Amino acid sequence: MPIWLTEAVGTPDQSTxxxxxxxxxxxxxxxxxIAGIYRWVRPSDKIMPTFPATLVLLAILCAMLPLVIGQNVAWAFGLVGALSIVRFRTVVEDTHDITFVIFAVLVGMAVGADRLIVAIVGMAVTGIAAFLVRPRQGSENGFAGDARLSIRLGIGRDPETMLGSVxxxxxxxxxxxxxxxxxxxxxLDLNYRVxxxxxxxxTDLINQLNLIEGVQxxxxxxxx
Structure with missing residues (x-):
């Protein structure tokens, strides 16, 4: 690392x-x-309002870890034990979101460990890769790929006869x-992959199904 950069940020153990x-x-x-890249490559309707802010805070908190732990192995194990009581309250449904969580964690740790070049190069390469392999935007009907359809019918109805034409x-x-x-x-509750x-x-699908007698x-x- 350049001397001027080391003098500016110091090392994890000897930082002012x-x-x-x-x-x-x-x-x-x-x-x-990272949050900007995330907003850039993700469909706007799939972004949780708090998720970009979470990425920013994760990077800062992970940068704090080397500053707190330094070279003390005992402190490192103690911190892991303390953090083990934390549980995620929201399930991350999309694996693409999980990759951005890991992205923020690694970049934050790299910065905190005085690996600024690794952080910068990693963001550049990962950002370009995220753009190149970004998921396709929704189709013209607003749904890309498979969807989940749940229908409730009155008991005693034949689903194939009632729903087949639609x-x-x-x-x-x-x-x-x-x-x-x-x-x-x-x-009768039925769940389909469609x-x-x-x-x-x-909306056409929902409206036409609702018009069928017996569909609740x-x-x-x-x-x-």
Whole structure:
């Protein structure tokens, strides 16, 4: 690392308050960059409002770890034990989001460990890769790939007879994934994995299913 850069931020064990502040500010800027890349490559309708801010804070907090632990192995194990009581309250459903969490963690640790070149190069390479392999945007009907369709019918109805014509007109794929009863056996709940035809709209599917006598509720969700 260049001497001027080392003098500016110091080493994890021998940093002044100013050098620590500089290190954390750099981590903050790196976190903002990661959050910006995340917003750039992710569809806007799939971004949780708090997630970009989480990425920024993760980068800063991880940069603090080497400053706190230094070369003390005992402190490192103690910190791991203390953090083990923390549990995520929100399930990250998309693996693409998980990769950005790891991205922020690694960059933050690199900055805190005085590996600024690693952080910068890593952000550049990972950012370019994230853009090149970004998921495809939604199709014209608003749904890309498979969707989850949940239908509640009155008991004693034949789903294939009732729903078959609508499925044929609007869906290119229909796969029953699960079923059950509700309302003390008075209703039949069916869950499908479906794919809309290119010219079909989600609202058309929901409206036409709701018009069928015996259909009590319809729910269509993006994803598997």
């Amino acid at each position: 308050a100013l050098q620590m502040a500089v290190r954390l500010v750099v981590a903050f800027l790196c976190g903002c960059t 499925f044929e007109r609007l869906l290119s794929k229909v796969e029953l994934t699960s079923g059950g009863t509700s309302k003390q056996g008075a209703s 794919r809309l035809l290119p010219d079909a709209k989600p 509720s319809v729910e269509l969700r993006q994803g598997r």
